[in-house]
Amino acid sequence: MAYEVKQRAGNGQFFVEFRDQDGTRKRLSLGTRDRKQAEELARTKYIDHLRGVGTEATKEEAVARTTSLTLQGAFDRMLREDWHHTKVKTSRNILSDTKIIGGILGHKAVEDLIYDDFKEFERICRERGHAVGTIKRRLGRISVVLNKCAKVWTDPKTKRFYLDRVPAFPSVGKSNVRQRDLSEEDERRVLAYCQERAERTQRGHQWWLFRQFIIWQIDTGMRKSETLKVDASRIKDGCVQLYEGETKNGDGRAIPLTTRLREMVELFDKMGIAGRFFGSLTPGKIQEMWDVVRRDLNLGDIVIHDLRHTRGQRLDDADVPIEVIAELLGHKDIRVTQRVYRRAKIERLKRWVDAVDQGSDEVRKLRLVS
Numbered sequence: 459m460a461y462e463v464k465q466r467a468g469n470g471q472f473f474v475e476f477r478d479q480d481g482t483r484k485r486l487s488l489g490t491r492d493r494k495q496a497e498e499l500a501r502t503k504y505i506d507h508l509r510g511v512g513t514e515a516t517k518e519e520a521v522a523r524t525t526s527l528t529l530q531g532a533f534d535r536m537l538r539e540d541w542h543h544t545k546v547k548t549s550r551n552i553l554s555d556t557k558i559i560g561g562i563l564g565h566k567a568v569e570d571l572i573y574d575d576f577k578e579f580e581r582i583c584r585e586r587g588h589a590v591g592t593i594k595r596r597l598g599r600i601s602v603v604l605n606k607c608a609k610v611w612t613d614p615k616t617k618r619f620y621l622d623r624v625p626a627f628p629s630v631g632k633s634n635v636r637q638r639d640l641s642e643e644d645e646r647r648v649l650a651y652c653q654e655r656a657e658r659t660q661r662g663h664q665w666w667l668f669r670q671f672i673i674w675q676i677d678t679g680m681r682k683s684e685t686l687k688v689d690a691s692r693i694k695d696g697c698v699q700l701y702e703g704e705t706k707n708g709d710g711r712a713i714p715l716t717t718r719l720r721e722m723v724e725l726f727d728k729m730g731i732a733g734r735f736f737g738s739l740t741p742g743k744i745q746e747m748w749d750v751v752r753r754d755l756n757l758g759d760i761v762i763h764d765l766r767h768t769r770g771q772r773l774d775d776a777d778v779p780i781e782v783i784a785e786l787l788g789h790k791d792i793r794v795t796q797r798v799y800r801r802a803k804i805e806r807l808k809r810w811v812d813a814v815d816q817g818s819d820e821v822r823k824l825r826l827v828s
Contacts, residue, residue: 463488463500470742471561472496474503489530489565491745492582499565527613527620529571530564532603535611550706555596558583563600568607573626576600580628587761594630601627638764638798639771640676640757647755648672664738668747670722671736672765677716679769679787681706682741682762689734693723700788707790767798774799 461476472488474496488499533556543549562579563571576597583593601624608621640648652669656662674685684700692699693715702710715723726735748762766787773783784795 461500463493463496465491465493465496465746466742470740470746472500474500489561491561491742495562495578495582503565526567526569527607527611528564529566529568529600529603530560532568532607532611532620533560533564533599536603536606540606550708551595552599555599559596559600568604568620569622571604571625573628576625577628580630585759587759587763590630597627597630639768640760640765644755644757644760645676645768648751648757651751651755664743665747667736667739668744671739671744673718673722674736675762675765676768677719678713679766679773680713681766681788682744686736686739686741687734688736690723690727690731696720705788707788709788709790711785711788713786770795770799 461474463472464475465472470491472490472493473485474488475483475485478484486503488496488503490496490499537552537556540546541549541552546552559579562582563575566575579597579600580593583596604621604624608619608624610619612619649669649672652665652672656666656669659665671685674680674688675682678685678698680688680698680700684705687700687704688698694712697712697714699712700710702708705711744762751757752760770783770787773786774780780795780799781792783789783799784792787795789795
């Protein structure tokens with residue numbers, strides 16, 4: 459094969475590598491961490507590059523290449539204009555969505571986007587465990603940007619709109635029913651697996667640290683991006699401190715440490731770990747290692763973010779008040795917490811209904827237990 463698809467060790471993104479016509483080595487980013495998608499993109503990238511440097515390209519093709527606007531370029535323009543952080547209150551969410559969209563579809567020219575691209579985007583998001591509402595919001599952002607390309611923005615060279623019309627978008631239905639939390643048995647299996655990899659592989663320290671990361675996620679319910687910021691300076695009075703402006707909702711919060719997390723912090727201190735506890739684990743590396751765990755242990759479609767749901771569900775199962783769960787997880791709107799963690803609430807309602815059906819003695823017993 460004239461080219462190779464490789465993955466970066468740092469961020470997990472794939473790229474295509476080949477020798478140019480003058481013999482120099484070229485690397486072109488594919489903007490994805492999905493190997494199947496990378497394989498599909500690599501050939502197109504390679505061929506497009508050869509056409510771009512070839513001598514037989516027509517003038518029309520050359521003009522098309524220089525004036526084509528990619529979806530990532532369109533989003534970048536929106537971030538400079540309508541979505542500038544001084545104009546919108548949801549800039550943090552917009553930036554997050556832009557990063558996700560750019561990684562999947564950002565390389566495509568806006569005029570080349572079709573319905574099937576959006577269906578594939580939906581499929582990838584579902585595989586990653588993203589909520590239906592989140593997928594709809596991201597498709598909505600793409601629609602807004604493409605409408606700009608079709609009705610407002612013009613190509614400076616051709617003086618025409620970048621798009622003749624906006625393509626159709628899929629209707630995103632209900633989410634697939636799936637397990638959103640890790641059972642205690644599966645947690646034991648995951649930790650044992652990581653321990654075994656730590657003892658028997660060359661990347662032993664990385665697997666050991668990944669094991670600590672999983673424990674941290676399950677015991678705090680923090681978002682991955684929040685955990686990767688944690689260092690010794692944030693541990694105060696038995697809590698890990700997240701400051702205002704660096705969380706998803708913008709509010710700071712303090713999360714009490716469990717016994718095993720306090721022991722972990724003490725161990726990090728004895729080991730002389732300076733800086734961030736999980737600094738050597740990049741988001742791409744975390745995803746890569748979790749994919750290995752999930753595949754080898756047959757965990758289905760549980761994603762890293764579900765470790766956060768695991769914490770919330772276990773708190774709910776233990777009858778912790780919903781407002782306390784919301785505060786620990788950093789939900790600004792308690793309705794989000796109520797919608798996600800409702801299993802224990804339903805079980806409690808069933809117990810009370812059964813008790814009433816069985817008579818006053820059972821109700822009194824349940825009151826004593828509650």
